Amino acid sequence: MGNFRAFGNTPLVLLISRLFLVCCDITDGNAEHLKREHSLMKPYQGVGNSPSSQWDFWGSTLVTSSYVRLTPDEGSKQGSIWNTVPCYLKDWEMHVQFKVHGAGKKGLHGDGIALWYTKDKLHPGPVFGNQDQFHGLALFLDTFRNDLHGMDRSFPYISAMVNNGSVNYDHGKDGRSSELGGCSAEIRNRQHDTYLAIRYSRGRLTVMIDVEDKNEWKECIDIGGVRLPTGYFFGASAATGDLSDNHDIISMKLYQLMVEHTPEEENLDWTKIEPSVSLLKIGFIYHNIDDPTGNFRGTALTGWKVFLLLLCALLGIVVCAVVGAVVFQKRQERNKRFY
Ligand SMILES: [Ca+2]
Numbered sequence: 530m531g532n533f534r535a536f537g538n539t540p541l542v543l544l545i546s547r548l549f550l551v552c553c554d555i556t557d558g559n560a561e562h563l564k565r566e567h568s569l570m571k572p573y574q575g576v577g578n579s580p581s582s583q584w585d586f587w588g589s590t591l592v593t594s595s596y597v598r599l600t601p602d603e604g605s606k607q608g609s610i611w612n613t614v615p616c617y618l619k620d621w622e623m624h625v626q627f628k629v630h631g632a633g634k635k636g637l638h639g640d641g642i643a644l645w646y647t648k649d650k651l652h653p654g655p656v657f658g659n660q661d662q663f664h665g666l667a668l669f670l671d672t673f674r675n676d677l678h679g680m681d682r683s684f685p686y687i688s689a690m691v692n693n694g695s696v697n698y699d700h701g702k703d704g705r706s707s708e709l710g711g712c713s714a715e716i717r718n719r720q721h722d723t724y725l726a727i728r729y730s731r732g733r734l735t736v737m738i739d740v741e742d743k744n745e746w747k748e749c750i751d752i753g754g755v756r757l758p759t760g761y762f763f764g765a766s767a768a769t770g771d772l773s774d775n776h777d778i779i780s781m782k783l784y785q786l787m788v789e790h791t792p793e794e795e796n797l798d799w800t801k802i803e804p805s806v807s808l809l810k811i812g813f814i815y816h817n818i819d820d821p822t823g824n825f826r827g828t829a830l831t832g833w834k835v836f837l838l839l840l841c842a843l844l845g846i847v848v849c850a851v852v853g854a855v856v857f858q859k860r861q862e863r864n865k866r867f868y
Contacts, residue, residue, distance in 0.1 A: 562785045562786075562787070563782060563783070563784055564616075564618070564621075564783045564784065564785055566612075566614045567614060567616055567763055567781075568782045568783050569584055569610065569612070569778065569780060569781040569782075570780050570782065571595060571780065572594040572595070573592050573593075573594070573597060576610075577592065583612060583613055583614050584610055584611065584612055584613065585610070585613050585650070586610040587609050587611075587651050588600075588606070588607045588608035588609060588653060588658060589601065589606040589607060589608035590608035590610055591608075592610075596628065596777040596778070597610055597765075597779075598776070598777050599642065599766060599767035599777070599778065600767045600768065600773065601775055602630075602631040602633075602769075602775045603769065603773050604769055604770065604771055604772070604773050605769060605771075606768065606769045606773065607766070607767070607768045607769075608658060608766065608768075608776075609651065609653070609659060609764055609765065609766035609767075610765055610766075610778065611645075611650035611651050611762055611763070612762050612763040612764060612781075613650070613762070615759075615760045615761060615762055616646070616760070616762070616763060616783070617760060617800075618759065618785050618786075619730075619759060619788070619799060620729065620731065620785070620786035620787075621728070621729055621730070621783055621784065621785060622726060622727065622729075622730075622783070622784045622786055623644070623646075623727045623728075623763065623781060623784075624724060624780075624781070624782045624783075625644060625725045625765070625781050625782075626723070626778070627642060627716075627778055627779060628719075628722075628723060628775070628779060629641070629642065629670070629685075629716055629723075629774050629775070630717065630718050630719075630774065630777075631717075631718070631773060631774035631775050633772055636674070637772055638672060638673065638717065638772050638774045639672055639673030639769060639770055639771075639772040639773065639774065640671070640672065640673050640767075640770055641657060641669060641671040641672040641673065641685065641767065641768075641774075641776070642669075642765060642776050642778075643656060643657035643658070643659060643667055643669050643670070643765070643766050643767070644668040644670075644725070644727065644764075644765050645659060645663070645665065645666070645667055645668075645764040646665050646666040646727075646729075646757065646761050646762070647659075647664055647665035647666070647762060647764065648664035648665055648762075649664070649762070651764075655698075655700070656698045656766075657669065657766050657767055657768045658766035658767055658768040659764070659766040661697055661698055662694050662696065663692050663694065664692060664693060664694045664804055665691070665757065665761050666690070666691050666727075666734070666755075666757055666804065667689070667691075667692070667698075668687065668688070668689050668690075668725075668727060668736060669688050669690070669704060670687050670725070671684065671685060671688065671704070672684060672685040672717055672774060673770075673772060674686075674703065675700055675703050676701060676702045676703045676705065679702065679703060682711075682713055683713045684703075685713065685714055685715070685717060686703065686711055686712070686714075687711055687713075687714055687716075687725070687736065687738065687749055687750075688704055688708040688709070688710065688711030688750075689708065689709045689710055689734060689736060689750050689752075690704060690708060690709060691709060691734075691757070691804050692707070693803050693805060709734070709750070709752055709755075709806060710736075710749075710751070710752050711749065712738070712748075714740050714749065715740065716738075717774070719740060721742035722742070722779070723738075724738065724739040725737070725738050725749075726738075726746060731788060732753055732754055732755055732756060733751070734750065734751075734753075735748070735750065735751045736748075736751075737749060752806070754806055754807035755805075755806050756802050756803070756804060756806070756807075757802065757804055758799055758800050758801065758803070758804065759800050759802075760799075763781065763783065765781065
């Protein structure tokens with residue numbers, strides 16, 4: 530139950546973020562913000578075994594009292610665990626403690642873990658043990674490099690994908706064509722605990738990792754304009770192929786973020802939102818609607834943009850004035866010589 534980490538852990542960060550309205554609210558470790566019905570914690574009592582259970586699992590998944598092993602360190606295994614309670618929170622933060630470990634030497638292990646917030650649950654398939662063409666959000670902790678042309682990034686590689694059911698995950702390219710952002714991280718065979726946090730609030734998706742045993746979050750992904758509905762399911766899955774690893778989930782803790790929404794936003798039916806991203810550089814998705822439930826990209830920059838524009842304008846005026854004065858003076862001098 531310990532190990533609570535919030536994104537902003539210094540008062541200054543808190544103050545600045547409040548000033549700039551970057552982070553609408555910082556999870557403050559207040560236990561009442563922990564949503565037990567969406568959290569998976571030791572000793573996982575009743576997981577999968579009773580009708581009242583809030584988590585169900587599939588495939589090679591093994592639930593012990595100290596970890597949930599999605600796959601063992603054996604080839605061709607697939608497993609998943611799913612929250613059976615749909616999540617109706619508009620703003621949330623999921624903290625995942627995980628452990629990827631195995632006997633394989635560096636580069637000879639795979640394939641990794643995927644974390645999900647999707648319309649469907651318990652639908653096995655080829656994407657880290659889950660179905661392709663999913664609806665919702667996926668976060669891939671990809672430990673094996675499939676794309677030998679993509680040597681510009683090191684593995685393991687963490688990336689995010691949002692799908693409206695129309696896009697295939699391209700394993701051969703490690704999902705690069707549909708990736709919204711990502712980072713490399715040494716997450717495997719670490720002796721200390723490894724954590725990842727996913728925050729979704731006001732259309733902004735932020736992924737932070739804590740894998741260096743420094744007890745601090747490091748930014749991995751931060752993008753705006755992400756639209757996700759409510760009423761989807763949280764889950765985790767993993768798969769092995771020719772190469773393998775133990776893929777363990779230690780905990781998944783969901784925190785509600787206390788964020789205020791306008792009455793118009795509140796009146797929308799958030800379950801009807803179609804997953805999308807309004808990043809212009811992404812070719813495959815979609816619109817750029819100025820909807821209050823999405824497209825908050827750049828809110829933090831607006832103040833800076835205005836400031837920079839004003840600064841540029843001011844500099845422009847100063848330069849024009851100086852040049853004008855010099856030219857005027859030269860002309861005056863020339864005119865004097867003529868008289
Ligand atoms: Ca891969």
